[in-house]
Amino acid sequence: xNVIVFGAHPDDCDNKxxxxxxxxxxxGHRVKFVSVTNGDSGHYEKGGGHLAKIRRNEAQEAxxxxxxxxxxxxxxxxxxxxxxxxxxxxxxxxxxxxxxIVLTHRPVDYHPDHRYTGVLVQDAAYLxxxxxxxxxxxxxxxxxxxxxxxxxxxxxxEFKADITVDITRVFDKKMDALDAHPSQFYEWLPWTAGKLLxxxxxxxxxxxxxxxxxxxxxxxxxxxxxxxxxxxxxAEKALHSESFEICEYGKQPTDEEIRELFPMLNN
Amino acid sequence: MKKLIYLLFTIATSINFYxxxxxxxxxRIIAIGAHPDDCDAKxxxxxxxxxxxGHKVKFVALTNGDAGHQDxxxxxxxxxxxxxxxxxxxxxxxxxxxxxxxxxxxxxxxxxxxxxxxxxxxxxADIVLGLRPNDYHPDHRNAGIAVQDAAYLxxxxxxxxxxxxxxxxxxxxxxxDGFQKPYPFSKDIVVxxxxxMDQKQRAFAAHxxxxxxxxxxxxxxxxxxxPKGENERLEWMKNVYLKQxxxxxxxxDALKKWYPNTDATKVKNAEFFEICEYGKQPTDEEIKYYFPMxx
Numbered sequence: 001x002n003v004i005v006f007g008a009h010p011d012d013c014d015n016k017x018x019x020x021x022x023x024x025x026x027x028g029h030r031v032k033f034v035s036v037t038n039g040d041s042g043h044y045e046k047g048g049g050h051l052a053k054i055r056r057n058e059a060q061e062a063x064x065x066x067x068x069x070x071x072x073x074x075x076x077x078x079x080x081x082x083x084x085x086x087x088x089x090x091x092x093x094x095x096x097x098x099x100x101i102v103l104t105h106r107p108v109d110y111h112p113d114h115r116y117t118g119v120l121v122q123d124a125a126y127l128x129x130x131x132x133x134x135x136x137x138x139x140x141x142x143x144x145x146x147x148x149x150x151x152x153x154x155x156x157x158e159f160k161a162d163i164t165v166d167i168t169r170v171f172d173k174k175m176d177a178l179d180a181h182p183s184q185f186y187e188w189l190p191w192t193a194g195k196l197l198x199x200x201x202x203x204x205x206x207x208x209x210x211x212x213x214x215x216x217x218x219x220x221x222x223x224x225x226x227x228x229x230x231x232x233x234x235a236e237k238a239l240h241s242e243s244f245e246i247c248e249y250g251k252q253p254t255d256e257e258i259r260e261l262f263p264m265l266n267n
Numbered sequence: 268m269k270k271l272i273y274l275l276f277t278i279a280t281s282i283n284f285y286x287x288x289x290x291x292x293x294x295r296i297i298a299i300g301a302h303p304d305d306c307d308a309k310x311x312x313x314x315x316x317x318x319x320x321g322h323k324v325k326f327v328a329l330t331n332g333d334a335g336h337q338d339x340x341x342x343x344x345x346x347x348x349x350x351x352x353x354x355x356x357x358x359x360x361x362x363x364x365x366x367x368x369x370x371x372x373x374x375x376x377x378x379x380x381x382x383x384x385x386x387x388x389x390x391x392a393d394i395v396l397g398l399r400p401n402d403y404h405p406d407h408r409n410a411g412i413a414v415q416d417a418a419y420l421x422x423x424x425x426x427x428x429x430x431x432x433x434x435x436x437x438x439x440x441x442x443x444d445g446f447q448k449p450y451p452f453s454k455d456i457v458v459x460x461x462x463x464m465d466q467k468q469r470a471f472a473a474h475x476x477x478x479x480x481x482x483x484x485x486x487x488x489x490x491x492x493x494p495k496g497e498n499e500r501l502e503w504m505k506n507v508y509l510k511q512x513x514x515x516x517x518x519x520d521a522l523k524k525w526y527p528n529t530d531a532t533k534v535k536n537a538e539f540f541e542i543c544e545y546g547k548q549p550t551d552e553e554i555k556y557y558f559p560m561x562x
Binding site: 040041042043044047048051077078079081108110111112115153154155156157192 | 420544
C-alpha cells in the first residue's frame with residue numbers, strides 16, 4: 001500500500017497519524033509525510049531559512065523513528081494560499097508516490113495554513129487522474145481514497161470518525177516522533193500556550209510532559225468506531241487511537257475495501 | 268435582624284469598595300467590516316455601550332467604499348465616505364479607520380491579511396469582530412476570510428514581523444447575518460441596545476451617501492420620496508432601515524440566558540454575535556467579563 005499524508009507544517013502528520021503510519025511501516029507498506037510549508041515561522045526567537053533548516057532536519061529524524069519518508073516543501077509558513085502552483089506541487093507528490101490513500105487536514109481547522117492545505121489536497125482529488133493537468137508528471141490510473149485527519153471543530157459539521165486505528169502498541173513510537181521535533185514540542189508550542197517554564201529538562205520528565213500535552217483520551221465516537229472495526233473486546237482495551245474521515249472527493253471505499261487499505265484493522 | 272442586615276450591607280459595600288480600588292482597565296474591541304457603514308449597522312449599538320462604559324472600540328472598513336454610489340465613484344467617493352465614517356465614529360464614541368482597498372475588489376490576499384493583523388495588534392485587541400464568510404457581498408465574504416486568517420497568526424512573532432505580536436489570541440466573534448447555508452448564524456451572545464438606539468440611528472444616518480442616496484437607488488426608490496429636512500430624514504430612515512424586528516425564539520432564548528432579570532418581551536432592539544472557533548473560546552463567565560453591559 002502507498003500512503004501519503006499532507007500536513008501544513010513539519011510535525012502535523014506525525015501528530016495526527018504518526019501511530020497509524022508506524023503500523024503501516026511495520027507491515028511493509030510505504031508511507032510518505034509531506035509538509036506543505038517549511039515551518040519557517042514556528043518559533044519565538046528563530047525564523048526564516050535558519051529555522052526551516054532546523055525543522056527539515058527534525059522532520060527527517062521523526063521520519064526515521066516511524067519508518068516513513070518525510071518531504072518538506074519550501075513554501076513559507078503562515079503564508080500558504082491555495083494557488084495553482086501549490087496545487088501542482090501536491091498533484092506531483094501524490095502521483096509520484098502512486099498513492100492508494102491520501103490524508104490531510106479538514107479545511108475548517110484552526111490555522112489558515114491547515115485550512116488551505118485541506119483545500120489544496122481536496123483540489124488535487126480527481127485532477128490526479130487527468131493527463132492534461134500538471135502534464136510533466138504522469139497521471140494516476142485511479143482516483144485514490146482521500147481521508148481527513150482528526151480535529152475538534154464543529155462548524156459547519158463535526159469530524160466524523162469513519163475509520164479508527166488502535167495505535168496502543170506503537171504509541172511510544174509516535175511519541176518518539178514528536179520528541180524528534182524539539183523546536184516545536186519543547187519550545188514553540190509551550191511558548192504559545194504560556195507554558196515554556198513548565199518544560200522539564202530531563203528525558204523521563206520530558207516524555208511525561210509530551211504524553212500529558214499530546215495524548216487525548218479516546219472519545220466516545222472514536223470508541224464506537226473502534227468497536228466497529230475491531231470488535232468490542234479489543235476496542236475496550238485500546239488506550240490510544242487515531243481516527244479518519246472519508247472525503248467525498250476521492251474513491252468511496254466499501255467497508256471491505258477499507259479493511260484491505262488498512263490491514264492493521266484485521267489484527 | 269436589622270443589625271445583621273446592616274452588617275451584610277457594610278460587608279457588601281466594602282467588598283464593592285475594595286473592587287473599585289483596582290485600576291479600571293478598558294477592554295479593547297476592534298470590529299472589521301468590508302465597507303464604511305458595515306460595523307455601524309451590525310455592531311453600532313454594542314459599540315456605543317462599550318464606549319459609554321469607558322472601553323475602547325475601533326471600527327475598520329477594509330475597503331474605502333469607492334464603488335458604492337450610482338453617480339459618484341473613485342477617490343471622490345472614497346473621500347466622502349471616509350468623512351462620513353469619521354462622523355459616525357464620533358457619534359458612537361469610537362475610532363474609525365478606512366483602509367484604501369478598492370470596494371468590490373477585495374480578495375483575501377496576504378497583503379490584506381497583513382493589514383488586518385497589523386490593525387488587530389496595534390489595537391491590542393481583546394475582542395475582534397468580523398463578518399461570516401458566507402455573507403451576501405463578495406467583499407463581506409472575503410473580509411470574513413481575511414479576519415479568520417488573522418486569528419492565531421496575531422500571536423506569531425515571525426508573521427508580519429514589523430508589528431509586535433499579541434500575547435494571547437483574542438476572542439473572535441461574527442457579526443449577525445441572515446444566511447442559512449452551510450449553517451444559520453448562531454446567536455451565542457446578545458446585547459440589548461435600546462438605550463443607545465438613537466445613537467446607532469444617528470451614526471448610521473451619518474453615512475448620507477449610502478442611507479439617503481445609494482441604498483434607496485439599489486432598492487428602486489424615487490429620490491423624491493426621501494424627505495430633505497434633518498429630522499424628517501431621520502424619521503424616514505428609521506422606517507426604512509434598522510426597523511425593529513420581532514424577536515424570534517432563538518433571540519428570546521439568547522435574551523433569557525444573558526438578561527435573566529429582563530422582561531424579554533419589552534426588548535425592542537438587540538445585536539447578536541457568534542463565537543468563531545478560531546479565536547479564544549470564552550466561558551460564560553468570561554463572556555460576562557468581556558461584555559460588561561450584560562445584566
